[in-house]
Amino acid sequence: MEYVIEMLDIRKEFPGIVANDQINLQVKKGEIHALLGENGAGKSTLMNVLFGIYQPEKGNIRVQGQDVHITSPNIANELGIGMVHQHFMLVDTFTVTENIVLGSEPTKGLKVNISEAEKEVQKISDQYGLRVDPKALVRDISVGMQQRVEILKMLYRQAEILILDEPTAVLTPQEIDELMQIMKSLVNEGKSIILITHKLSEIMQVADRCTVIRRGKGIGTVNVDQTTTNELASMMVGRDVSFKTEKDQANPKDLVLDIKDLIVKDNRDVDMVRGLSLNVRQGEIVGIAGVDGNGQSELIEAITGLRKVEAGEILLNNESITNFKPRDIYEKGLSHIPQDRHKYGLVLDYPIAENMVLQTYYQKPFSSKWALNFKEIYNYAKKIIKEYDVRTPSESTLARSLSGGNQQKAIIGREIDRSPDLLIAAQPTRGLDVGAIEFIHKKLIEERDKGRGVLLISFELDEIFNLSDRIAVIYEGKIVAEVKPDETNHDELGLLMAGSNEEKAEVKHP
Structure with a gap:
């Protein structure tokens, strides 16, 4: 059989780590081929080799049956290979069209022919059902739409093989469904897709075949219609994985968080939190369910001191923290796993060790008088790295060098280890594989059982x-309704999230 892509015995090393160890990947024309693995297993590294960002120490690559040497992304593009990276590479102040044609601009005389480019972008967008406005500024469109712009960049360059790296990590459920339909339409047009993911449900939904890698080694390739999520999970992490977290009945005690009639505006001076009241008790997990954009981000930022409260009150352990500074709020017993790990969770160009003490570096034993105690900081980081299985060559490694999932595990370890009275967990498992999700869920339950309050x-x-x-x-x-998980279901909750029951909803605080 002739494959559009063959990667044979690929070996890629970095200082102190073998990221890819003799891995094989063979992709057929017109298929969606999933590349599955834990955080830090080597998935993105393997695709960066295919896209010419990295050069392998050993191994061969064939495209359309021909041996090739891909020494740069430009050569990959010439061979019909395109890649959408996990973190988009777009210029916010440019239009959709300007981003798509960047580096391949059509010209009219000495000028860029933007009107011609807009027509071509519109034509491709219509052909694949992408529904993108060529004239919109990238900063004004949703994350899901930005991803479509990245896909259009590849299609504009006539890519036949599309690599999508964790494409659903930052999308809402509706945007994920739309992306799945786009992927199906692309392969119906004869494209081939490599889907890097650790989300088993998405593999079962759209992939034809799946190659699994674990800790840099190839485990095998299976036909998706002949396997199960449990089998894939076992291949990925090397053991059986539980998809349901076992927990005892909660035993809530005193109020730890009490929010009364809160009003918070967004950056456009629009009320996004409108008279919201909510509480969390010691020893319980309160989950907030809602479609993205209904005030969740503004609510979190108000509680953590990152956004001004216009009206209402926030009480932590019966003491007002309304409009307190973030450090003062942290010192009163709050920890925060942020929904955007790059923007709010890490300083990417600091070593991972120094990221572990961002809120506590000025306290003993991490500093004395005016000097930081780096020995204590690095010993502390080693403890977090070991306990939370953060895959990193060392605690001196820059945070930016870790995979997204390992960055997330480091943040979660840092926040939970502080033993807070209230833990705010915003998208805590975004970007994590099933094994890591299982581990983090158990940690959150443990915090609840220690008497902490958890807002999820x-x-x-x-x-x-x-x-x-x-x-x-x-x-x-x-807050339009409060329900017990065992007294509702996904469909009923979905209707409440869509506002269908807003008038009739009765909010009951225990």
């Missing part, structure tokens, strides 16, 4: 149902 904000309804003792539904900046 997640777009993954399975996660909300799995972890929450109470579910608060947010719609247009208000």
Whole structure:
């Protein structure tokens, strides 16, 4: 059989680590081929080799049956290979069209022919059902639309083989469904797709075949219609994985968080949180369910001191923290797993060790008088790295060098290790594989059982149902209903999230 892509015995090394160890990958024309593995297993590295960003120490690559040497992304593009990276590479202040044609601009005389480019972008967008406005500024469009722009960049350059690296990591459920349809239409047009992911449900939904790698080694390739999520999970992590977190009945005690009639504006001076009231008790997990954009981000930022409260009150352990500075709020017993790990969770160009003490570097034993105690900082980081299985060559490695999932595990370890009275967990397992998700879910349950209050904000309804003792539904900046997980279902919750029951909803605080 002739494959459009063959990667044979690929070996890629970095200082102190073998990222790819004799891996084989063979992709057929017109298929969606999933590349599955844990965080840090070597998936993105392998695709960066295919795209010419990295050069392998050993191994051969064939495209359309021909041996090739891909020494740069430009050569990959010439061979018909395109890649959408996990973190988009777009210029915010450029239009959609300007981003798409960047580096391949059509000219009219000495000028760039933008009107001609806009027509071509519109034509491709219509052909594949991408529904993108060629004239829109990238900064004004949603994350899901930005991803379509990245796909259009590849199609504009006539790519036949599309690499999508964790494409659903930052998308809402609706945007994920739309992307799946786009992927199917692309392969119907004869394209071939390599889908890097650790989300088993998505593989079962769209992939034809799946290659699994674990800790840099190839485990095998299977036909998706002949396997199960449990088998794939076992191949990925090397053991059986539980998809349901076992937990005892919650035993809530005193109020740890009490929010009363909160009003918070966004950057455009629009009320995004509108008279919201909510509480969390010691020893319980309260999950907030809602479609993205209904005030979740503004609510989290208000509680953590990152955004001004216009009206209302936030009490932590019966003490007002309304409009306190973030450091003062942290010192009063709050920890925060942020939904955007790059923007709010890490300083990417600091070593991972120094990221572990961002909130505590000025406290003993990490500093004395005016000097930092780097020995204590690095010993502390070693403890977090070991306990939370953060895959990194060393604690001196820059945070930017870690995979997204390992960055997330480091943040979660740092925040939980502080033993807070209230833990705000916003999208805590975004970008994590099933093994890591299982581990983090157990950690959150452990915190609850130690008497901590946990406020969970997640777009993954399975996660909300799995972890929450109470579910608060947010719609247009208000809590419109509170339900027990065992007294509702996904469909009913979906209707509440869409606001269908706003008028009739009765909010009951325990």
